[in-house]
Amino acid sequence: MCGIFGYIGKKNASEVILEGLKRLEYRGYDSWGIAVKGSPNLVVDKHVGKIGSAKTELPKSTVGIGHTRWATHGGVTEANAHPHLDCTKQVAVMHNGIVENFQTLKAELIKKGHKFSSETDTEVITHLIEENLKTKGFASSVRDAFNKLKGLNAVIALYAKSSEIIAAKNGSPLVVGLGKNDELFIASDAAGILKHTKKVIFLEDSQMVILGKQIKLFSLPNGQPIQPRTHTLTWTFEEAEKGKFKHFLLKEIYEQPHVLENIALNYDGSTKELAGLIDKAFGTFMLGCGTASYAALAGTYLFSSIAKKHVNFSIGSEFKYQEDYLTKKSLVVPISQSGETIDVIEPIGQAKKKGAKIAAIVNVLGSTLYRQADFKILLEAGPEKAVVATKSFIAMVAVLILTAYALAKKQMMGKELLLKAAENVKQILKQNYLQEIIKLADQLRNSEHVFVIGRGISYAAAMEAALKMKETSLLHAEGFAGGELKHGVIALIEKGTPCLVMAPHDETYDDVISNAQELKARGAFIIGIGPKANKVFDAFLQTADLKEATMISQILIAQLLAYYLALARKIEDPDKPRNLAKSVTVK
Numbered sequence: 001m002c003g004i005f006g007y008i009g010k011k012n013a014s015e016v017i018l019e020g021l022k023r024l025e026y027r028g029y030d031s032w033g034i035a036v037k038g039s040p041n042l043v044v045d046k047h048v049g050k051i052g053s054a055k056t057e058l059p060k061s062t063v064g065i066g067h068t069r070w071a072t073h074g075g076v077t078e079a080n081a082h083p084h085l086d087c088t089k090q091v092a093v094m095h096n097g098i099v100e101n102f103q104t105l106k107a108e109l110i111k112k113g114h115k116f117s118s119e120t121d122t123e124v125i126t127h128l129i130e131e132n133l134k135t136k137g138f139a140s141s142v143r144d145a146f147n148k149l150k151g152l153n154a155v156i157a158l159y160a161k162s163s164e165i166i167a168a169k170n171g172s173p174l175v176v177g178l179g180k181n182d183e184l185f186i187a188s189d190a191a192g193i194l195k196h197t198k199k200v201i202f203l204e205d206s207q208m209v210i211l212g213k214q215i216k217l218f219s220l221p222n223g224q225p226i227q228p229r230t231h232t233l234t235w236t237f238e239e240a241e242k243g244k245f246k247h248f249l250l251k252e253i254y255e256q257p258h259v260l261e262n263i264a265l266n267y268d269g270s271t272k273e274l275a276g277l278i279d280k281a282f283g284t285f286m287l288g289c290g291t292a293s294y295a296a297l298a299g300t301y302l303f304s305s306i307a308k309k310h311v312n313f314s315i316g317s318e319f320k321y322q323e324d325y326l327t328k329k330s331l332v333v334p335i336s337q338s339g340e341t342i343d344v345i346e347p348i349g350q351a352k353k354k355g356a357k358i359a360a361i362v363n364v365l366g367s368t369l370y371r372q373a374d375f376k377i378l379l380e381a382g383p384e385k386a387v388v389a390t391k392s393f394i395a396m397v398a399v400l401i402l403t404a405y406a407l408a409k410k411q412m413m414g415k416e417l418l419l420k421a422a423e424n425v426k427q428i429l430k431q432n433y434l435q436e437i438i439k440l441a442d443q444l445r446n447s448e449h450v451f452v453i454g455r456g457i458s459y460a461a462a463m464e465a466a467l468k469m470k471e472t473s474l475l476h477a478e479g480f481a482g483g484e485l486k487h488g489v490i491a492l493i494e495k496g497t498p499c500l501v502m503a504p505h506d507e508t509y510d511d512v513i514s515n516a517q518e519l520k521a522r523g524a525f526i527i528g529i530g531p532k533a534n535k536v537f538d539a540f541l542q543t544a545d546l547k548e549a550t551m552i553s554q555i556l557i558a559q560l561l562a563y564y565l566a567l568a569r570k571i572e573d574p575d576k577p578r579n580l581a582k583s584v585t586v587k
């Protein structure tokens with residue numbers, strides 16, 4: 001969602017910021033803006049739409065802030081784009097999050113004579129700072145304004161009479177980067193500043209930072225000074241670039257063999273530890289949103305079949321309504337690529353209050369989830385910049401497979417499966433196999449619907465495959481448990497309706513083939529995905545027989561089909577599907 005990027009240094013601030021904002025584009029946005037400190041006033045540039053090849057005409061400056069906005073309060077207009085200026089045009093504010101009490105604050109400020117020029121919640125922050133500046137310095141004014149905000153917010157402010165950037169956060173992420181030659185950066189995520197530095201400080205909730213000649217960190221609400229802790233990022237800049245690939249999505253799909261091998265070879269210790277926690281817990285609850293929720297759902301089948309262990313599953317946004325029975329003995333396993341998804345972060349906060357232990361599976365080092373968890377497994381899938389999740393999902397499933405095998409005390413078997421899966425993924429990514437997928441994508445490109453069925457762990461695979469197609473190719477797709485079709489959805493099947501059938505070589509095979517027969521009898525075009533051919537299939541995309549890890553190859557095929565369908569359907573940018581944001585930090 002919204003992206004924040006601030007810079008202090010000897011280079012031309014607006015150029016560094018524009019480039020930084022481009023690196024944050026993947027988070028999703030619909031308008032953008034930059035403010036730099038001119039002399040003597042602030043100078044602002046705001047636009048609706050994508051940055052594209054835009055250049056800013058702002059004057060040279062050594063300090064400035066930038067923002068990409070994903071609209072929440074108020075439409076996508078230039079006036080609503082950030083920064084927002086106060087009545088005197090001396091203060092510029094950018095913000096990520098939602099100011100829950102903005103209406104009350106706005107009414108009070110209007111009574112005091114402030115004039116608003118946007119429909120945003122953000123603008124109240126600017127006027128609050130303006131009001132405070134009548135009696136206080138810049139830092140105290142930002143602090144006291146921030147303390148009045150309700151909700152989960154990250155705020156960054158610039159003042160015409162100061163050469164400092166001040167930021168405060170509670171909920172939404174902010175990372176400070178320490179560059180060469182006293183350069184300082186601040187951004188909503190580390191991928192934005194990786195080009196400049198790997199030395200970072202992750203801002204904690206209820207902290208405020210002043211970036212100037214040096215970095216000063218304070219706790220909120222009182223403003224007690226605290227010592228900053230520096231971390232070194234493990235990602236490389238190249239990992240966050242497209243390289244030879246046309247889209248991040250394809251690049252990230254191609255990184256999956258490496259992701260699998262890394263987990264197979266290096267995660268013995270961490271997955272054993274997680275298995276131990278699950279074993280000891282009195283109730284384990286896995287949760288995630290979207291794609292990550294399908295990894296969690298797959299987890300329930302994996303732990304049942306491999307380790308004979310019951311684990312519960314919930315999508316993140318529903319978990320808070322089920323938390324009444326959590327106790328100190330419960331274990332909650334949030335699964336998330338970004339580690340910032342609000343619908344996961346929020347219930348985790350509540351679970352912690354009840355004393356439950358949190359064991360997170362997360363991709364982003366230093367993310368909110370990473371910092372909140374008692375135990376964490378970092379997925380090490382590298383930066384995922386396509387909005388559509390691919391390699392992070394494969395990494396989540398791989399970690400769950402290895403953990404389930406560790407719990408069953410058969411970890412070697414889990415490792416071997418993952419290495420075999422990596423080999424199969426490499427085979428599928430070869431040209432001759434890709435041609436089959438491209439041909440099928442061409443055949444399906446004008447379809448109205450696609451249905452995907454699976455049973456057992458393949459039910460989770462079916463859900464994820466359908467989501468990939470929906471968001472990447474904007475083709476309506478639905479995933480179902482094979483047995484459910486007869487209970488309603490089969491009414492939608494017509495002559496030629498494409499149906500993907502996830503058919504691994506396991507106890508679900510015969511039943512899902514029967515479901516395929518039922519679909520075929522109503523005219524469906526059946527596309528089988530799995531190791532074993534069957535006469536019912538009109539098209540067949542073969543995977544190796546990888547037991548539980550067959551899901552990995554099935555999902556790879558679905559990812560590729562979704563990508564090539566997007567190209568066949570001339571979708572503008574498969575890396576950034578319309579209306580979506582990479583990191584969903586608002587409810």
Ligand code: F6R
Pocket residue numbers: 288289290291292293335336337338339340341344387388389390467471582583584
């Ligand atoms: C789909 C997708 C989303 C995310 C979901 C959770 O391709 O990317 O469904 O999986 O928004 O995000 P994280 O994993 O960052 O918590």
